[in-house]
Amino acid sequence: MNIAIIPARGGSKRLPGKNIKDLAGKPMIAWTIEAALDSGVFDYVFVSTDSEDIAIISKDFGAEVPFLRPDEISTDIATTNDVVTHLVEWFEEEYNREVITVAILQPTSPLRNAQHIQEAFKVMKDMHAKAVISVCELEHPIQFCNKLDLDGSMNGFIDSKNIKRTQDLEPYYRLNGAIYLFGRSYVNSLKSLYSKGTYSYIMDSSASIDIDTKEDFKLAEFFKTNGV
Template identity: 45%
Template sequence: MLAIIPARGGSKGLPGKNIKLLKGKPLIAYTIEAALNADMVTRVIVSTDDLGIATVAREYGAEVPFMRPVELASDSAKAVDVFKYTLKRLEEEGGGQIDSFVVLQPTSPLRTSDDIDQAISMFVDKNADSVVSYCPEQHPIVWHRYIADNGKLIDIFEPNKIRNRQDEKMTYYPNGAIYVIRKELINKDAYYTENSYAYIMDNNRSIDIDTLMDFKFAEFLITNKS
């Protein structure tokens, strides 16, 4: 299966994060290596607008067959449009018909090759429209509230009394590490249908780096992985 690693150069939360050295290795390299070592992945493409990212990506074995247009690398650009553009270009340039693909964000360095293979296998075995990686929410979702400008609490769900954590049903949230998707779903600007499934990942492998604190925590987790 084709793997697409989207990595634009204009990060605001942590400038240059995609090639920032994490324990001596560019952040994006962790995702490239995991994809290349996954048995179910046949091709690894990096979509970027940044020449520095493209150079690093090629050094670690990924393909960068073309650069991403500027209009698809802005803060307002939609990821779904990046995927549409990438698939169209690949097909036009001799890549053959692409029916499904896996998206691996470079900000998830602790996702493993085994995670990728298991998610793709689930997608195939269940004949799914999509498989998305999720991890357990640490606090019951019914504890969440909106906060008004004046600081007042506003219910998100129906008003309820807060119960003990163990009395609430476990909830999960997408960790951003893996998206296995049918192209026809992307063409509808969607990631989910009633035939979508969750691949559950442990929280320790679910870090999604957006800030310097996230980056430092990832360093801590890699250092203490054993």
């Protein structure tokens, strides 16, 4: 069985209520639920939440929410690994079916769509991958980044060999948080995802907004509203 897990806690310190905040006419989490369902690659789309409000809205948009998270995986220190392991083990016991592939789809990536999910699955198939993780190119060259001393000195801030035109520098990529796709063997060991057999799925930066702040939310709303 292929299952999608959308982890959505009720609490958010920087942007309260963000998972169900109206984004271009829908609760933010609805965009991820609809993308997962429309992709047609999952047997079940689950939302894991500790919030009754999120649960109700998620069900309204077609996701399965069989329970509210137990207290022990609803704290600030609970990890995505804890959430995924709990749901997968519950599913296999409750349904008596083996999970083959799991996707973590964070609701804070509302510009990730059904096509992105389908293409990530295609990478997994074509590369015979154990896992596929979405990335995007860094918006600014990492070669132009460094730490600063306490006094703010920029002595040696940029290596002389990197003083080039941006287009002449080797591109670097970052995790964008939109898609984590992996086989059953990684459940309860997500820290080992970044290893041999894991491949990237490259997304445009415009589809890679990960909402954490009001500014992120406004930008995502602009893109959604204007079809960017």
